[in-house]
Amino acid sequence: MPRNRRLTASAVAVAALSVLTAACTGQSGNSASDDPNAKTTITFWHGWSAPAEVKAIKDNIDRFEDAHPNIKVNVVGNINDDKLNQALRAGGSKGPDVVSSFTTSNVGKFCSSGAFADLAPFIKKDKIDLEKTFPKVLLQYTQFEGDRCALPLLSDAYGLYYNKDAFKEAGITAPPKTMSELADVAKKLTKPKGDTYERVGMMPTYHGYETVVDHYMSSWDHAYFDKDGKSNVAKDPAFAKMFTYQKKLVEDLGGFGKLEKFRSTFGDEWGAKHPFHTGQVAMQLDGEWRLGMAEDAGADFEIGVAPMPVADDEADSYGKGFLSGTIMGIAPQSKKQNAAWELVKYMTTDTKAVVEFANGIRNVPSTFAALKSPDLDFDPRFKTFLDIAQHPKSSTPDGAINGATYQQTLQDFGFQYEKGSVKNLQEGLEKTAQQIDRDIEQAK
Amino acid sequence: MSSNTLRSKRRRSALRTAAFLSPWLIGFSVFFAYPLVSTVYFSFMKYDGFNAPVWNGLGNWSYVFSDYPMFWPSLRNTLWLVLVMVACRVLFGLGVGLLITKIKTGTGVFRTLFYLPYLAPPVAATLAFVFLLNPGTGPVNTILGDLGLPTPGWFNDATWSKPALTALAVWGIGDLMVIFMAALLDVPKEQYEAAELDGTSSWQRFRFVTLPNISPIVLFAVVTGVIQAMQYYTQPLVAGKVASGVIGGSGQQFEPGYPDKSTLTLPQLVYNLGFQRFDYGAACVVALVLFALAMVFTAFLMRRRGGLIGTGD
Numbered sequence: 030m031p032r033n034r035r036l037t038a039s040a041v042a043v044a045a046l047s048v049l050t051a052a053c054t055g056q057s058g059n060s061a062s063d064d065p066n067a068k069t070t071i072t073f074w075h076g077w078s079a080p081a082e083v084k085a086i087k088d089n090i091d092r093f094e095d096a097h098p099n100i101k102v103n104v105v106g107n108i109n110d111d112k113l114n115q116a117l118r119a120g121g122s123k124g125p126d127v128v129s130s131f132t133t134s135n136v137g138k139f140c141s142s143g144a145f146a147d148l149a150p151f152i153k154k155d156k157i158d159l160e161k162t163f164p165k166v167l168l169q170y171t172q173f174e175g176d177r178c179a180l181p182l183l184s185d186a187y188g189l190y191y192n193k194d195a196f197k198e199a200g201i202t203a204p205p206k207t208m209s210e211l212a213d214v215a216k217k218l219t220k221p222k223g224d225t226y227e228r229v230g231m232m233p234t235y236h237g238y239e240t241v242v243d244h245y246m247s248s249w250d251h252a253y254f255d256k257d258g259k260s261n262v263a264k265d266p267a268f269a270k271m272f273t274y275q276k277k278l279v280e281d282l283g284g285f286g287k288l289e290k291f292r293s294t295f296g297d298e299w300g301a302k303h304p305f306h307t308g309q310v311a312m313q314l315d316g317e318w319r320l321g322m323a324e325d326a327g328a329d330f331e332i333g334v335a336p337m338p339v340a341d342d343e344a345d346s347y348g349k350g351f352l353s354g355t356i357m358g359i360a361p362q363s364k365k366q367n368a369a370w371e372l373v374k375y376m377t378t379d380t381k382a383v384v385e386f387a388n389g390i391r392n393v394p395s396t397f398a399a400l401k402s403p404d405l406d407f408d409p410r411f412k413t414f415l416d417i418a419q420h421p422k423s424s425t426p427d428g429a430i431n432g433a434t435y436q437q438t439l440q441d442f443g444f445q446y447e448k449g450s451v452k453n454l455q456e457g458l459e460k461t462a463q464q465i466d467r468d469i470e471q472a473k
Numbered sequence: 474m475s476s477n478t479l480r481s482k483r484r485r486s487a488l489r490t491a492a493f494l495s496p497w498l499i500g501f502s503v504f505f506a507y508p509l510v511s512t513v514y515f516s517f518m519k520y521d522g523f524n525a526p527v528w529n530g531l532g533n534w535s536y537v538f539s540d541y542p543m544f545w546p547s548l549r550n551t552l553w554l555v556l557v558m559v560a561c562r563v564l565f566g567l568g569v570g571l572l573i574t575k576i577k578t579g580t581g582v583f584r585t586l587f588y589l590p591y592l593a594p595p596v597a598a599t600l601a602f603v604f605l606l607n608p609g610t611g612p613v614n615t616i617l618g619d620l621g622l623p624t625p626g627w628f629n630d631a632t633w634s635k636p637a638l639t640a641l642a643v644w645g646i647g648d649l650m651v652i653f654m655a656a657l658l659d660v661p662k663e664q665y666e667a668a669e670l671d672g673t674s675s676w677q678r679f680r681f682v683t684l685p686n687i688s689p690i691v692l693f694a695v696v697t698g699v700i701q702a703m704q705y706y707t708q709p710l711v712a713g714k715v716a717s718g719v720i721g722g723s724g725q726q727f728e729p730g731y732p733d734k735s736t737l738t739l740p741q742l743v744y745n746l747g748f749q750r751f752d753y754g755a756a757c758v759v760a761l762v763l764f765a766l767a768m769v770f771t772a773f774l775m776r777r778r779g780g781l782i783g784t785g786d
Contacts, residue, residue: 114748118522142523142751225609236718236728293629294609295718361523431750437729441542444728467540471532472752 065367070101073372074116074125076355077390078107085389089382093375100368102127110135117144120362126369128360129182133353134243134436137173137428145178145358151370152177162378162396164418166352166425173428180377183392184354185316186417187244189338190323192218193331195228195311204335206347208248211312211338212278218311219282226283226291231312233278234288235443238298239315242443243426243436245271247351249340253427253435258469260462262439269454270340272446285448301326317414321391334410336417350417352425354395393418431472435465509764516757523751533754537762541755546734547742548762550635554705554738555770558639559698566649566694571679573650574657584654591647599711602641603628628716631733638709638736649694656690657683692774699770703763706744709736739763 063069077086083106090102105125110132116124128145139145152159159168159177167181189211191204199218205211215230235241251267254260262268279285295309296302299322305313306326313319314337323332336348357377359369375382383399386392388406393414399405400415407415417423429435442451442461451457491498516533518526537544573583590598605611606627614624625633664682673681684691709730717731729745730737739759747756 111748114522114751138751142521144523144751236731238718289629290609290626292609292718293607293626293716298718431752434750438542441728444733450733464540464542467536471536471540471755472750 063365063367065371066099067368068099069365069368070103071126071363071365071368071372072103072105072124073127073129074105074108074113075129076106076108076131082390085386088389089376089386092382092385093372096375097371100371102372114144117360117362122364124362125360126363126365127357127372129355129357131353131355132433133170133356134426134428134433136170136179136356136432137430138432139356139358140173140176140178140428141430143361146361146363146366147176147178148180148358148370148373149177151359151366151374155374157374157378162398164395164397164400165421166423167354167395170353170425170428171356173430179356179358180373181395182355182357182377183383183387183390184352184395184418185318186393186414186423187239187247187314187316187337187351188413188417189335190305190313190315190319191333191335192305192308192311193333195308195330196333204333205338207338207341207344208274209341212274212281215278215312216281221283225287225294226309228308229282229288229291229310231278231282231314232288232292232295232304232310233275233282234285234292234447235275235440236289236292237310238303239313242271242440244314244337244351245275246426247349247424248337248343250343250346250422251424254429260435260465262465263455263458263462267340268439268458272443272454272458275443276447279447317393317411318391320408320410332410334413336413336420346420346422348416349420349422349424352418352423354392429469429472431468434468434472438464438468512757512760512764515753516761518754520753521751522747522753526754529754533752533758537755537758541742541746543729543734543737543742543745544759546730547737547739550709550730550735550737551703551705551739551763551766553635554638555699555702555766557635558642558705559695559702561639561643562646562649562698563691563694565643566646567653567691569646569650570653570657571683574654584650587650588647590645593645595707596711598645599641599708600715602637602644603712603715606637626732628712628736629732631735634712634716634732634735638712641708641712649698652690652694653687656687660686696771696774699774700767703767703770704740705738706740709738710741712736 171179205214218230220227249267295304304310306328337350380398383394384402384404387394394400445451519529520526608626617624627633627637668678713731713736742759743756746752
């Protein structure tokens with residue numbers, strides 16, 4: 030081979046291979062039997078990172094260790110789903126025994142793939158009556174097609190935060206209860222300033238932090254999938270109603286471009302400069318954590334809390350809302366699954382543990398007993414979220430074998446529709462439904 | 474010498490050669506050959522990383538090319554970055570290198586100033602650019618607005634997001650500047666003197682003296698630039714997330730490639746499919762597409778190097 034051709038061939042090969050090092054490896058693990066009374070150390074991975082949250086976890090673990098002197102817990106925080114996925118795939122002795130995730134929509138993936146161990150044998154052994162312990166929605170989002178691979182560890186309930194001072198200034202006496210009222214109030218509260226705003230009544234775009242498709246959808250009675258497991262987004266009129274409503278609200282408040290430009294001036298969602306804290310938005314759809322965050326940030330107005338308004342023709346269901354939460358399970362590769370179960374059981378079902386932890390991180394308790402506990406130590410406004418969590422029509426998206434992919438697909442359609450890239454709503458929803466079905470087929 | 478002795482000598486020689494080559498052979502097998510073969514194998518399998526792989530024929534290929542809505546936008550974006558971003562980086566790197574080799578005073582200061590951005594961690598540099606180019610509050614648009622000039626949406630506008638990424642990449646051309654400076658200082662002075670005696674212009678001296686002499690370095694810069702552009706992951710991901718306002722938290726959806734898929738690149742798809750959706754098979758298909766693209770670009774550049782920039786070696 031001539032020198033130049035050899036040089037070319039070598040360079041080509043090395044260059045090409047260098048972009049291919051995302052190798053595909055991995056192995057599945059086996060469950061192990063261990064003596065739960067033996068002295069052992071287990072590792073617990075969680076996603077909390079704020080100092081108050083980390084302290085609450087530590088306090089909870091200290092209580093567990095006091096109650097189970099033979100089990101020591103090595104706690105690792107600030108773990109997101111990506112890190113968790115890699116660890117569960119890789120296995121090994123340094124991996125976690127007990128795992129948790131904030132992403133309830135990934136439970137379908139965790140259960141169907143075997144990423145989380147099956148908890149049914151443990152639950153059966155300890156005779157835990159799940160229906161009597163946890164609210165229905167929480168039980169729904171911690172299993173997939175009958176596979177119980179997780180249990181709820183506190184929950185998140187979403188409602189409407191509003192600036193009471195702004196309401197008073199605009200002559201509004203009560204929070205909106207229907208979506209039409211929400212639109213009217215949002216318009217009244219909006220204060221233009223030149224070609225932008227001093228304040229918007231509400232940031233309705235899907236990038237307005239928690240104003241995403243699945244959170245909006247909780248105001249309408251809806252089903253993501255039909256009885257055959259096919260996407261229902263083009264068939265269930267609730268979806269078209271929501272997309273139409275949101276787009277009209279975007280237009281009524283000034284249009285997508287103007288709102289997006291104003292949105293780019295917002296501080297980040299988890300910082301002190303959140304637009305609700307700064308008064309740039311007067312209403313915010315958000316989880317129960319916002320109350321504490323807004324007060325910690327020193328918001329200089331009176332904060333009101335109410336359930337999210339509901340569809341006009343569903344006014345009798347006012348009080349419901351979107352629910353999600355943290356889930357907890359056991360790594361299938363763990364050789365200490367019985368000890369790991371002791372921690373899962375304690376943190377998810379022990380009333381004192383759940384109440385103390387909920388008080389510590391200002392989340393909604395996840396068991397019936399804890400929700401009714403007199404030891405709950407909350408601001409009176411927090412009761413709104415406790416009620417949303419127990420409302421029979423509160424909802425969460427269905428699980429799917431590919432996790433949150435179908436929600437992402439629907440959300441992507443929302444991004445296109447709100448800015449006017451998609452003109453025909455029904456046609457767009459039909460294409461979205463086809464894409465959702467195709468993605469699920471690929472994942473099976 | 475008997476034939477047996479000769480054979481034995483050749484065998485010993487072959488073994489000695491193999492022994493000297495063994496570190497490279499082991500490295501090549503473990504880090505290149507095995508991943509390549511595995512990637513091809515898994516591209517035909519259904520594999521989630523937890524359960525045993527199952528034969529899937531061309532299913533993953535058909536899904537990626539026909540039904541995965543992020544593939545074609547990502548491919549277009551990656552090609553755009555390969556063509557535009559690499560060209561801009563090389564041109565600016567060469568330009569800055571030329572300027573610094575020409576100036577008489579303050580060379581060290583300018584060299585340091587231009588090199589420093591290259592040392593900035595990619596995430597920090599991207600965050601800084603997103604804040605500087607924020608269409609609502611960023612100083613760049615404030616100045617442009619004060620001057621009566623248009624104020625682009627930068628990372629919040631699909632038309633401007635890739636040019637903004639290119640600006641970020643050009644800002645960090647310190648590595649290329651150093652390489653080009655070394656090459657430029659290595660061009661024999663006599664050739665410039667001879668060219669000047671022949672009455673050539675500055676452009677002619679650059680075209681017929683400088684460029685042929687530094688052509689291997691230009692080729693190196695282009696080839697490595699193409700490879701880097703194909704592996705471009707951190708900056709577009711961080712820019713998209715920060716500009717969209719979604720930086721993690723309660724599990725809400727992030728728009729991949731915000732805005733409007735304009736910052737999606739193929740490596741992001743490998744990660745999304747393989748490590749977030751547990752679809753190793755489809756992820757391997759995308760990895761193989763990157764492999765093929767890298768081969769095509771590099772082969773093209775190596776074959777055309779004479780025609781493109783002259784033969785300086």
